[in-house]
Amino acid sequence: MQVSPSSQLSGFIKHYIFLKNTEKDHKDLRLFADGNTGLILSPDMNMSDSSKQNLPSSFFYGQPTVYKDLYTKGEFSLLAVVFQPYFFNLLFGVSAKETKNEIISATDILKNQLLPFQESLYKKDDPQSIINALDLFFLKLISKKNMSELWLIKAQQYLLQNKGTVSLKKLERFTGYSERHIERTFENHIGLSPKRYNTIIRLHHFLGLMKNTTKNTTMTSLSYEAGYTDQSHLIKDFKNIIGLTPGQYLTTKNKLAVNFIELH
Template identity: 20%
Template sequence: MSYEFLALPPSRETELVVKAFFKITSAEGDVRKDFLLPDGLPSFFYLQSSQPIETIFGETGQPISLQNGFYVGYSNTLVEFMHAGMNIVGASIYPVYFKMIFDISPSEIINRFAPVRIEALQAVADLMNSERDTMTEIVNVFEQYVTQQLTNHPGNYDFETLYRKLIGPGGYTLGVEQLAESLGFSTRALNSWFKQHFGMSPKQFMKLVKFNQALKHIYERTADVKLSDIAHEVGYHDQSHFIRDFKSICGKTPKELLGTSNSLSNRFRLF
């Protein structure tokens, strides 16, 4: 299966909000099956495809059919999809900013793709239909929208600081009580706040951060590094526990995942 994948860094004006802009292109052909892994980043994107794309979140999820248009989506599990060719442009957003930008809580789109219509972004559809390379222009449209939304909806410094701490080195080792105390919240209030801004509980989000830290080590490891070394590096004392947690998130063991080098998930690594 052949994909063209391009990731572009955001400008200085939007780098605190946008992890990366991306473009995914797959030529028309027979229907193919592939998957993406949860990276803790909600996204918005414009899809262009001659046939609907069937997507399924998790092992027991219901199929969701995506037609041409704009979508927002977010997952904490494996996303499988069937397609016969597609062209996608979009951006991965840090979750703490998502509601400010789209006025949609991540909890409303967890493990689903939801269609959206945003007038300020309609120029993207026209640019996608152009025969020339318009990615730079598309990113400019996206960035103008994000910048305007940030002007209209200023962020919360405490939330931003907490998020950076969570995704930083060793952030996944923080306990729920520690997080609550650092914000002056009760654990109940912290759980409510996390579900609103992260789409899941603190425990679930920390498990996802831990998964992506492990994933990064797995993809970057050298021949002399064992999976048990990676398990210990991300805080597991028991390798079997590490593998169970890993599989509970993505449906695959680390070894099984390494055998899927041609998948889109192997290219789409923005964690």
């Protein structure tokens, strides 16, 4: 289940996602880049990474630049808070460049402030009541912050609106800043270069087209519609970001979220 935040938070939180697994078998999962960072909250999740290291039950994840394979055992429920790409940096003042691909225990940053939300999930409280409480929690945190790079939000939205087809020269004209300043700000606040962020946006635009396509639509026509000049470029981005070919992704049955799938 995907739920939008309050309108006051829409510039900072993209959405909330509730996921639940009722099966006792282990699951092989893959998290891949969608241009955002986030927070995973769970009261009962037994999850490990590819090195078999157990992950905290609740954690922040920095900007993914490579796909990450995760493994779970038994039943679990979780709430993913998907941040706008600059929100983690705004909240905690940590360079997004330093937290790329990192998983950080929520307790290390916020001590026990998130415990009430974990307990609410454990008690299976009404999802909307949990989200309302989280909205208030984040609004309180934001009220103490000062967003000094407001142009960055407009630039990020510009890239999204143009579905990842904006050149650095166009971005320079749009913002009024030099290419070097734009690249440095994107790296520090989002964790990606504008070029890499463009690539991720374009691929996810293609995934959206794939999801809503008809049987008569070819992969080639979809790739052109998404801004790819040829299919080899599309396949390269697919393998680089998701670790699968378009065909393999298409046959993946359990797509838990836009950047979270179950492998078989």
